[in-house]
Amino acid sequence: ELPPSHFSAARAAAVAVGYLRYLRGGPGRGLELRELRRARRQDISDVGHKYYLELELEDVSDKDRTVNCTAEVLYHLGNKTSAPDVQVTVQGELRSTEEADKQFYNWIRSLEKELVAENIPDSHGNVPPELEPIHLLAWVASGYVIWQNSTENTKFHLAQVKHVKQVKRSDEDLQFDFVVLLHEMVSQEVLPWEVTLLWHPQRGARVSQ
Amino acid sequence: MRLPVLLAALVAVATCTETFVGHQVLRVVPQSDEELQKVQELQDLEHLQLDFWLAPRGLGLPVDIRVPFRSLQAVKAHLEATGVSYSIMIKDVQALLDEEQREMLRSSRQLTLDTNTFNYEAYHTIDEIYNFIDLLVAENPNLVSKLEIGRSTENRPLYVLKFSTGGTNRPAIWIDTGIHSREWVTQASGVWFAKKIVEDHANNEGVASILETVDIFLEIVTNPDGFAYTHTKNRLWRKTRSKHSGAICVGVDPNRNWDAGFGDAGASGNSCSETYHGPYPNSEPEVKSIVDFVKSHGNIKAFISIHSYSQLLLYPYGYTETPVPNQQELHELSAKAVAALSSLYGTKYKYGSIITTIYRASGSTVDWTYNQGIKYSFTFELRDTGRYGFLLPASQIVPTAEETWLALKVIMEHARDNSY
Numbered sequence: 001e002l003p004p005s006h007f008s009a010a011r012a013a014a015v016a017v018g019y020l021r022y023l024r025g026g027p028g029r030g031l032e033l034r035e036l037r038r039a040r041r042q043d044i045s046d047v048g049h050k051y052y053l054e055l056e057l058e059d060v061s062d063k064d065r066t067v068n069c070t071a072e073v074l075y076h077l078g079n080k081t082s083a084p085d086v087q088v089t090v091q092g093e094l095r096s097t098e099e100a101d102k103q104f105y106n107w108i109r110s111l112e113k114e115l116v117a118e119n120i121p122d123s124h125g126n127v128p129p130e131l132e133p134i135h136l137l138a139w140v141a142s143g144y145v146i147w148q149n150s151t152e153n154t155k156f157h158l159a160q161v162k163h164v165k166q167v168k169r170s171d172e173d174l175q176f177d178f179v180v181l182l183h184e185m186v187s188q189e190v191l192p193w194e195v196t197l198l199w200h201p202q203r204g205a206r207v208s209q
Numbered sequence: 210m211r212l213p214v215l216l217a218a219l220v221a222v223a224t225c226t227e228t229f230v231g232h233q234v235l236r237v238v239p240q241s242d243e244e245l246q247k248v249q250e251l252q253d254l255e256h257l258q259l260d261f262w263l264a265p266r267g268l269g270l271p272v273d274i275r276v277p278f279r280s281l282q283a284v285k286a287h288l289e290a291t292g293v294s295y296s297i298m299i300k301d302v303q304a305l306l307d308e309e310q311r312e313m314l315r316s317s318r319q320l321t322l323d324t325n326t327f328n329y330e331a332y333h334t335i336d337e338i339y340n341f342i343d344l345l346v347a348e349n350p351n352l353v354s355k356l357e358i359g360r361s362t363e364n365r366p367l368y369v370l371k372f373s374t375g376g377t378n379r380p381a382i383w384i385d386t387g388i389h390s391r392e393w394v395t396q397a398s399g400v401w402f403a404k405k406i407v408e409d410h411a412n413n414e415g416v417a418s419i420l421e422t423v424d425i426f427l428e429i430v431t432n433p434d435g436f437a438y439t440h441t442k443n444r445l446w447r448k449t450r451s452k453h454s455g456a457i458c459v460g461v462d463p464n465r466n467w468d469a470g471f472g473d474a475g476a477s478g479n480s481c482s483e484t485y486h487g488p489y490p491n492s493e494p495e496v497k498s499i500v501d502f503v504k505s506h507g508n509i510k511a512f513i514s515i516h517s518y519s520q521l522l523l524y525p526y527g528y529t530e531t532p533v534p535n536q537q538e539l540h541e542l543s544a545k546a547v548a549a550l551s552s553l554y555g556t557k558y559k560y561g562s563i564i565t566t567i568y569r570a571s572g573s574t575v576d577w578t579y580n581q582g583i584k585y586s587f588t589f590e591l592r593d594t595g596r597y598g599f600l601l602p603a604s605q606i607v608p609t610a611e612e613t614w615l616a617l618k619v620i621m622e623h624a625r626d627n628s629y
Contacts (some may be wrong), residue, residue: 006561124332194227
């Protein structure tokens with residue numbers, strides 16, 4: 001059992017949130033950790049360290065609504081190039097974003113010129129309302145990067161979307177090429193990362209390799 | 210006369226739809242009837258879309274014409290064909306408009322004239338904050354004074370505000386904000402704290418009772434070089450801006466430069482790292498000036514260093530797992546302070562020692578101050594928990610400052626009531 005204020009619990013929680021954002025996030029849904037309620041750690045010899053977490057999350061678009069979930073995060077022993085194994089179980093339903101997703105999808109598809117934006121948020125923390133869905137898709141993309149690159153000695157957050165460029169496709173997916181700045185808490189470094197995200201209202205998001 | 214008015218009108222238009230890229234303003238001074246006629250002819254050529262700022266009036270009187278880019282060639286050819294000389298008054302109208310726009314924005318950020326009209330809900334530049342400091346002192350000369358405790362690497366003054374109702378070398382509380390320059394909500398909160406102290410004193414409430422027996426020192430821009438850099442070059446700059454011989458990169462982490470576990474695990478010896486501890490303890494004037502101040506004052510009872518983000522209240526140590534002797538007391542005090550903070554907007558904080566709550570860190574501020582005997586040494590990490598991180602929206606400045614102030618008061622009161 002770990003005190004929820006212990007840093008290792010917080011780091012594992014950040015991985016779980018990144019993973020969940022990748023899986024369930026979208027232009028109309030941004031999940032944020034409201035509270036880490038409980039944390040347990042299990043050392044599995046020859047395998048790694050496994051964290052069992054109870055999390056309370058909130059949807060940034062609907063802050064009065066919280067959702068509870070449990071997560072398991074397994075950091076593999078020694079192997080630095082392997083992403084942690086994560087499982088998350090959401091209790092109850094997440095608010096449907098079908099309408100907002102459709103609107104966003106149609107808006108982007110209707111643009112004559114491919115969308116380009118920089119510095120989201122800007123220096124003063126502002127995000128123009130029409131770019132908030134792009135901001136949330138950056139969370140999805142960076143959620144993937146965070147999940148894939150985390151270890152017990154790192155804690156990543158998306159600091160800023162430095163640049164985003166939409167790339168028109170012949171299929172039905174939307175494609176966004178991001179340059180995101182990730183803040184790593186332990187080293188305090190700000191690391192730029194290029195990540196391409198494909199998104200479709202029904203099919204969801206995936207990072208293109 | 211007309212130029213600024215016309216420019217202003219163009220600015221208004223330019224901000225909406227039109228662009229004046231490449232447009233030029235030509236001046237012709239017709240010297241003969243023939244020349245005057247040639248210029249007047251231009252007025253009839255509607256397809257050229259000329260805009261006469263000064264219409265032809267007579268010989269020897271200037272004619273100013275704004276010429277759209279695509280008509281430039283035609284107009285110049287027309288004038289040159291008859292030997293009418295012209296000069297180019299404005300080479301690119303749009304460039305001038307842009308510069309005007311910038312100037313307007315700059316001047317609208319005029320330095321405020323008093324601390325009641327100062328905008329606490331916005332982020333400010335170093336000049337604006339230093340101006341605020343002078344205003345606060347001028348408005349409250351019996352309570353507030355400004356001390357210069359040193360100069361930064363780039364020779365910026367390091368100012369500390371002293372709030373005191375009198376006495377000689379009274380026990381004191383120290384608060385600093387902005388030691389890491391990218392943590393903008395902290396400097397902004399420091400400004401709010403300064404005003405709050407003055408207000409409480411005037412209304413005889415809040416910290417007024419504390420000020421009866423205790424002094425408060427507040428350093429708002431603890432890392433001015435870094436702060437200026439975040440405004441001009443890199444919003445996410447953290448360190449100082451010093452360049453030490455042999456170091457490849459610029460800047461030392463001012464929160465790893467203190468003489469407590471200096472150079473141990475929890476800091477980097479690489480100058481390019483965000484946690485570079487520097488060549489030796491107190492190498493940074495921003496740090497040395499505080500060290501000198503604390504030592505010469507000799508009566509500081511609580512020391513609070515404010516950072517963002519993560520929503521944590523931390524006490525020593527960061528450089529060792531050995532708990533501090535009064536760990537129990539600090540832990541309980543933290544619980545009280547955090548409860549007070551949460552009571553306002555429900556903001557959740559975690560608390561504990563640096564090394565167990567956030568990470569191992571050596572050479573940090575409050576480890577040094579604690580080892581100097583300042584029993585109540587704390588570090589805050591303010592809002593938020595990562596949603597905006599360092600780029601916290603300005604709308605959250607005042608709520609953050611308000612809730613943090615409640616926690617600070619708990620600590621200050623405890624320090625006052627438990628004298629040592």
